[in-house]
Amino acid sequence: MNLFAEIRALVLDEIAAMVAAGELPAGLDLSAVAVEPPRDPAHGDMATNAAMVLAKPAGLPPRQIADGLAAGLSRDPRVIAAEVAGPGFLNLRLAPGVWQSLVRDVLEEGADYGRSNIGAGQKVNVEFVSANPTGPMHVAHARGAVVGDALASLLAFAGWDVTREYYINDGGAQVDVLARSAFERYREANGLEPEIREGLYPGDYLIPVGEALKAKYGSSLLNQPEAVWLKDIRDFATEMMMQMIRDDLQALGVRMDVYSSEKALYGTGKIEAALNTLRDKGLIYEGVLEPPKGKTPEDWEPRQQTLFRSTAHGDDVDRPVMKSDGSWTYFAPDIAYHYDKVTRGFDQLIDIFGADHSGYVKRMKAAVAALSDGKVPLDIKLIQLVKLFKNGQPFKMSKRAGTFVTLRDLIDEVGPDVVRFVMLTRKNDMALDFDFDKVLEQSKDNPVFYVQYANARVNSVLRKAREAGIVCDDTTLAAADLARLDNTAEIAMAAKLAEFPRLVEIAARNNEPHRIAFYLYELASEFHGLWNRGNDDASLRFIQEGDIATSQAKIALARATGVVISNGLGILGVTPVEEMR
Template sequence: MNLFAEIKTLVLTSLEAMVAEGSLPDGLDMRNVAVEPPRDAAHGDMATNAAMVLAKAAKSKPRDIADVLAAKLADDPRVAEATVAGPGFLNLRLAEGQWQRIVPAVLSAGTDFGRSDMGAGIKVNVEYVSANPTGPLHVGHTRGAVFGDALAGLLDFAGYDVMREYYINDGGAQVDVLARSVYLRYLEAHGHKVEFPEGTYPGDYLVPLGETLKAQFGDSLVDRPESEWLLQVREFATDAMLDLIKDDLGALGVTMDKWFSEKSLYGTGRIEGALQSLEDKGLIYQGTLEPPKGKLPEDWEAREQTLFRSTDHGDDVDRPVKKSDGAWTYFAPDIAYHYDKIERGFDQLIDVFGADHGGYVKRMKAAVSALSDGKVPLDVKLCQLVKLYKNGEPFKMSKRAGTFITLRDVVDEVGPDVTRFIMLTRKNDAPLDFDFDKAMEQSKENPVFYVQYAHARVASVLGKAEIACDDAALSGADLSKLTHPAELALLAKIAEWPRAMETAARTNEPHRIAFFLYDLAAEFHALWNRGNDEPGIRFIQEDAEETRTRLALVRACQLVIAAGLGILGVTPLNEMR
């Protein structure tokens, strides 16, 4: 049940009637007509922008459209009042009993309430994290992992067919650097004194790998030329790092559906095939590029390269795919990887990148547009930096990692639930301050506590009730008794859940779910606190039916909280400790 969708359908039906009777011209685009909560609750229960968005095309004044539409809406038994405000805004008050209809719908559906078929089974590939397999995941990867996983959960709830995917960057020079770093730890395990050259990985996390390598190969690789050990050490080290990454993601509650190896693109003709597809469309040519911005002409040596005509698909400049020496650029395998996604039949692609990949967005979008002839959209989400604080000071880096704060540092400090929720309290493209002290604080200022506390409070009340309070029993409650303004406010917020979820899914913004849950918890806690002063609205009453009525309301609230937390990958707690 989606009460906002019901009223929107009523609005659209009324507009169609206005077209039929000649009040509006035929052929109007109704796609931007919306029904949503008003900015000020004092204005009504819902508001529609219909008159404002149709006025120009209809060649009418917004208020004239709104006056006619208001009269039609007021004739519906679900609408108590339709009021025109300002130049043509239309505010609606629902008839008595409309908000209360939401409770049995929630109790019947459980945590599936609000689940939508909006996605209609559209196949979406969400690629996230995709860190180089050279060390532990750091705090920046943590934010990307949480965002990508929550987005995948959101799209799944909205009816999309979602694949969670990790692109293993194991085809470049960085894995050779990893192998050399592990080899140094291997020599160290044999008692050799070693120094780590600049650019290698000196973190302590490689010490166990050196010891394992020693146990596996003995001293057979000591003092041998690199050509004899590089390939096997690289494979060993990459596999070990992937195990570490999977373990880190598991600690955060993230499980991937597919791990795609960049290395699998090399020597298989897949890169060549993707570029041939572009060449067949006239988008590959030999040429030279202008000097990069900020480079003086004398610093620039023009070289003829193989270029992708990405400017034909919205990029600022054309991009090289093969160097003058015949080697692939780093962009070439990425083109092939996205071509593989298109060939696998995905209808939409989403890439979650770190903040340092901002300059990569246009070229990747251009490639996908060219490869799919504009049929497969690519949405790139950039996750901005996270700053960590503890005791009022910046959190110190991990000695184990050597140069950065790891995902495990964060999860070990506050747990996966807190980590996930806090990471979603800002939009992905806004910087985030993560304060460990506030994250563990039991107050309204800590959003994850505030939301989980609401869920736990309902569990406590249900446990204390001396009546049958399973969902089936609560469904028969007399909900007409829920008339207090604080009760109606909670009902209205519960009813908003399906709309809020679909809006978040449509915009690929899972942080909206965290915001909604906080607002829902606020309405619940406000009702709880009002009960301290007004005994008549307390959840447990002397009269069993009065109790059943109020327990039905708060149980519906609890189910929506659980559904939202489930999307975010956060555990709904029944007890706070």
């Protein structure tokens, strides 16, 4: 149930009536007509921009349209006032019964409250994390993992058919470095001094890999040249690293549907097939790129190269796909990988990249547009850095990893729920400060605690009600006399619950799961405010001694708040807390 969508439908019906009456011309584009909460709650419960967006195409003053709409809307029993403001904004005030019945709707829909079908079952692929399989995931990976997983859950909640995918970057030189690093730990496991020279991975996490290699090979590889052992150790170490990554993701509550391998693209004809598709469209050619201004990128060389005409699809310059020596650039397998996703029939692609991939956005979008003839949109979300603080100081080192704090370090320190919520307290393209002391603090300044505490308070109300002998299952509460919720603070609480379905659709359309975290904090603030008012005004307390009917109505409001908090936290992948300890 989406109350804002219902009132928008009412506005559209009134526009249709005005068209039928000759007060508005036919054929108006109504897609920009919106109904939303007013910026100032004193202006009403909802506001619509209908008159403002229709005035120019209708050739009429916006206030004239607004006056006509106000007259029609006022006839609906849900609307007790329709007031024209300024040049033509229309503010609506709804009858108290609308908000009271909304509490019943929340209780009846339960876990489905806020769900939407705007995705209409379209297939969307969300690729995220995709860390190099050369070691444990670090804090930046943690943020990308949380954003990607929460976005996937949000889209599924809003009606999309979602596939979560991890692209294993196992086709480049970094996995050869992994193999050489693991070989030194293998030597160490055989009683030799490891030579962790510059350029190798120094972390202790490779010690178990070396021990596992000894268990498999004994000492048989010690005196063998690199050409003999490189491939086997590379495959062995990569698989162990991927198992570590899978375990870390599981500890964070992230489950991937598909793991795709970059290595599987080489020698299989898949890269050639993708580029031939572009070649058939006239988008692959031989040429020499002009030297770029400023810093010269690694993939530029003043020689004849095979180029993708990415400028035909919005890029700034054309991009090399094959070097002059015949080897692929890094871009070529990425084109092939996205071509594979296009051919798998996805209607939409989403990539979650680290901030250091910002230069990749235009070329990748150009490639997908060309490969899909513009039919499959690609949205790329860049994840900005996370700065860690502990005891007021930057926190940087992890012995196990060698040079960074791992995802597992983070989870072990504060728990997966805290990690997940905090990573969504800023928009993905903004830097985030993760203060170990602050995220465990029990105060309003800690959004994780504040939201969880609201849910715990809801459960406290239910426990006390049961102890008092008040029946408070959802069915009973939904049948309560909700007209007893007549205080303006209670109406405001119900109005905040009404925003959730609308917020879900906005967040899903914009691929912005952080909006859910922001909303939950606002909802918790509203609930704590209502709770605190009850300390001064006994009539606002959820349990009214000697008055079961009124108690059940007020408990219904609290329980509905708990339902929305649980649904929102479920999208974020956070477990609601029933009791604070």
